[in-house]
Amino acid sequence: MSTTSVAGAVTALVGFLSSFAVVLTGLRAVGASDAQAASGLLVLSLTMGAGTVFLAQRTRMPITLAWSTPGAALLATAGTPSWPAAVGAFVVVGVLVLVTAAWPRLGTLIAAIPTPLAQAMLAGVLVPLCLAPVTGALARPELVVPVIVVWAVLDRLAPRWAVPAAFLVTLGIVGVLAARDGGLSPADVVPRLEWTTPELGVAALVGVAVPLFVVTMASQNVPGVAVLASFGYRVPWRSAMTVTGVGTLLGAPFGGHAINLAAISAALSAGPQAGPDTTARYRAARTAGLCHVGLALVSAAVAALVVSAPAGLVEAAAGLALVPVLAASVAAAFGAAGSRVPVAATFLVAVSGTSIAGIGPAFWALVVGLALWPWRRPLPAGDLAPASP
Structure with a gap:
């Protein structure tokens, strides 16, 4: 097997094993039955696999797609009136992504949301999930502690494989x-798709669709472009957003919440480990896409195992997968001293789990943060100088 093929297979395996439990947890949290959550995992694997193959072949670039892991984590705390309402929100996310393809100004507006606020919202959403390994180790140490030990050891020796090994x-x-x-x-x-007719409701649109779109764009699509740019590839924005938007729309009625450009795992197919010839690395992405389609065939078995797991075990493994994301989000959110008050307010509202009018905390966290942001930004240097005696 060639270097590019190996890199592509590793990309798919790391992406799938590192976050499938997060996806299942998020879908079940917004009302999906076990069969509907398994259908969501199946359709996400199919759409991101097919989309990756299409983009890699068309652009001759190592563009890989992924499901929105931060988005799935957000779903775990969002809350919706019903599963059909959540599916309606997924449809809206697909439409909004397509709008960014036709009208890039929308993407610019999303990028205008201060990064510390978006990261603080994400960090607040992740905290309850990242506490699962702690509570799980206390409740079922004989099951959870071995998983934590494997994760901790490999996080030191082979960080890329720490989370996949913990899930295995x-x-x-x-x-x-x-x-x-x-x-x-x-x-x-046996993998099978479960159709759900979408329903549109204000609470799900505002509390799920808007935060899910913001998190997907700010934490996945924009960084995904940056990662590929660091290896010398310029992502065709319109084509990429069209493919991910269409994929999200097609997958939504079957439980898929969102697909997007891969960010962290994108480097596995775009970097030197995919071969010295930069013009041939697209083959690694193409292989990754084909592997995702293959992994879709075992998604039902994986989902069935997750459903049969003792309470807290899979949640603990999912929490471990999100620890690096939480750490990166906290660092990005609280890095600048002058903006820490609005950032802290955003974080606290998100972590509180408070819902108002049926709308989850992620949306209200952004509202609070954006309201405080103009008032607590650092003053110009001249305004900070002491007055002359």
Whole structure:
């Protein structure tokens, strides 16, 4: 197998294993049944795989797509009136992404949201999820502690594989327990799509669609462009947003919340490990896309194992996967001293879990942060100088 093929396969495996449990947790939190959540994992794997193959082949660039992991984490605390309302919000996200393709000014407006506020909102949403390993270790140490140990050791020795290995250990534990209790039925491992007719409601649109769109753009699409630019590739914005928007729209009725440009995992196919020839690295992305389609075939079995897991075990593994994202978000949010008050307010509202009028905390966190931002920005240097005696 060539270097580019290996890099592509690693990209797909790391992307899938590092966050599939986060996706399932988020979908179930907004009302999906076990079958609907499994359908969401399946359709996300298919759409991002097909989209990656299309973009890589058309552009001859190592452009890879991913599901929105921060978006899935946001869903875990968003809350919606119903699963059809959540699906309606997913449809709106797809429409908004397509609008950014046709009208780049919308993307510019999203980029105008101060980065510290967007990162503070994301950090606040992630805190409850990242506490799951702590609570899980206290409640079921015999199950959770081995997962944490594997994650901690590999985070020091091979950081790229720390989270995938933790999930593999988790799935191994769940598999042993499932076999002891009778195993899974053949029907549980057959992948199938579950249609849900979308419903549009104000609470879901404001509380889910808007924050999900903002997080997907600010934490995935914009950084994804930057990562590829660092390796000398200029992403065709309109084509990329059209493909991800269409993919999100097609996947939404089957439970897919959003697909977007890969950010962290994008470097695996675009960097030197994908081969010395920069013009051939698109083949790594193409391989990653094909592997994602292949992983879709086992998504139902993975989802069934997650459903059969003891309470708190998979949530703990998902929390470990989000720890690096939380750390990066906190660092980006609180880096500048002059903006820490509005940033802290945004973070606290997001972490509070407070819902008003059926709208979740992520939206209100942004409202509070944007309201305070103009008042607490650093004054110009001249205004800070002491008055002359």
